[in-house]
Amino acid sequence: KEVAGYAATEIGLIKNPEKVITGKELDLLSEKEFLKTCENYSVFARISPQIKHKIVEALSKKYEIGFLGEGINDAPALKSAHVAIVVDTAADVCREVSDIVLTEKDLNVIVGGISNGRKIFANINKYIKTTLASNFGNFVSVALVSLMIPFLPMLPIQILLVNLMSDFPLIAVATDSVDVEELRRPKYYQLNRVIGLIVFLGLISTLFDFLIFIIFRNSGEARLQTLWYIESILTEIMLIFCLRTSRFFLKAKMPGPIFLSISLIIILITIILPFTPFGREIFHFILPDTKSLMIILGLVLAYFISSEIGKLYYFYKWNPAKIVGSGNKKNY
Structure with a gap:
């Protein structure tokens, strides 16, 4: 959590390094509190594939969601996102459900x-x-x-x-x-x-x-x-x-x-x-x-x-x- 907060602060994503929430904390919330918390936080740490999928699903009801992934455990979240983005070396199942495949190894793309x-x-x-x-x-x-x-x-x-x-x-x-x-x-x-x-x-x-x-x-x-x-x-x-x-x-x-x-x-x-x-x-x-x-x-x-x-x-x-x-x- 501390590492995620420091990194996010360094790149300008958040101003307060304490403004980070973990998957364990999210898992204890009710459905209503879950969505509200996801809206209030920009940085999530130690997120399991299930919580990751739950975050994308919750936010996609109210927002247009883009999700970048590559591993097999990212497939459910990719499937739920409005725009699924993967790299060309991603798992086959991820590439099948993706909308965009990045051929360059650069997130600036x-x-x-x-x-x-x-x-x-x-x-x-x-x-x-x-x-x-x-x-x-x-x-x-x-x-x-x-x-x-x-x-x-x-x-x-x-x-x-x-x-x-x-x-x-x-x-x-x-x-x-x-x-x-x-x-x-x-x-x-x-x-x-x-x-x-x-x-x-x-x-x-x-x-x-x-x-x-x-x-x-x-x-x-x-x-x-x-x-x-x-x-x-x-x-x-x-x-x-x-x-x-x-x-x-x-x-x-x-x-x-x-x-x-x-x-x-x-x-x-x-x-x-x-x-x-x-x-x-x-x-x-x-x-x-x-x-x-x-x-x-x-x-x-x-x-x-x-x-x-x-x-x-x-x-x-x-x-x-x-x-x-x-x-x-x-x-x-």
């Missing part, structure tokens, strides 16, 4: 796997939130504006171009860096916890789309379509940078180099394309004047600031732990 899994999950959530918010805003804008003007707010080929261009930064989100808070605890995907944020930011997008139509309503069909094309792509990229973190964007971890590079390249292509013969002939753009372009860039900046304020307000008003998707279950 588990830590790295958990970290990478949480990073991937966080980046998938960024993609989903950005896509839903931007598509919701664009859908409302196009649906309402189409009833108010005698021409299409954007040609089909221009809509396809917007979708294609905005998809490159979204795909590159998979390589983006993740805030440290996202890696500390496991997360659950629960869309209902962020649907309010998605709708809120989508309505902000719709508001700025309407500002474009109001400002340039008398500028002509081709000019309005060209300017809205620029605004649509730039605002979606700004939305990605807004939703890549729940913190103030300047306090977030630096964006991944691939994601940042692709985003900057798409921004440049978006602005330059209407100035090229290719863009004007294939996509029916017209040459935007400097004043109109500056207005669009100003609106994009105002949109980013508004979205950032809206996001921070949403996370401040509601519990951030719930918004990012923490479930009722914990992981051990």
Whole structure:
């Protein structure tokens, strides 16, 4: 018990070396006391295979349990765990009931796997939130504006171009860096916890789309379509940078180099394309004047600031732990 307490304190698992319980002490507890004690302790010493199995079984009723073992006596506990992990030299019966077999003799593989899994999950959530918010805003804008003007707010080929261009930064989100808070605890995907944020930011997008139509309503069909094309792509990229973190964007971890590079390249292509013969002939753009372009860039900046304020307000008003998707279950 003393050795286990000292070792656990040295690696930072516990602060008090006395916070250790033995299998003999656990065996004397009632079922209710057993679960409560297992929840309160992180270090167990002198545990028999039967008690080990009992600990995993008790905790698995309330938590998601991962268990690492290799000997024959670990088989019952491995069977009861949600995720059973063994080394490649483990007993045959253990490998048969396992979910993961480690081929490297290094426990850092588990830590790295958990970290990478949480990073991937966080980046998938960024993609989903950005896509839903931007598509919701664009859908409302196009649906309402189409009833108010005698021409299409954007040609089909221009809509396809917007979708294609905005998809490159979204795909590159998979390589983006993740805030440290996202890696500390496991997360659950629960869309209902962020649907309010998605709708809120989508309505902000719709508001700025309407500002474009109001400002340039008398500028002509081709000019309005060209300017809205620029605004649509730039605002979606700004939305990605807004939703890549729940913190103030300047306090977030630096964006991944691939994601940042692709985003900057798409921004440049978006602005330059209407100035090229290719863009004007294939996509029916017209040459935007400097004043109109500056207005669009100003609106994009105002949109980013508004979205950032809206996001921070949403996370401040509601519990951030719930918004990012923490479930009722914990992981051990």
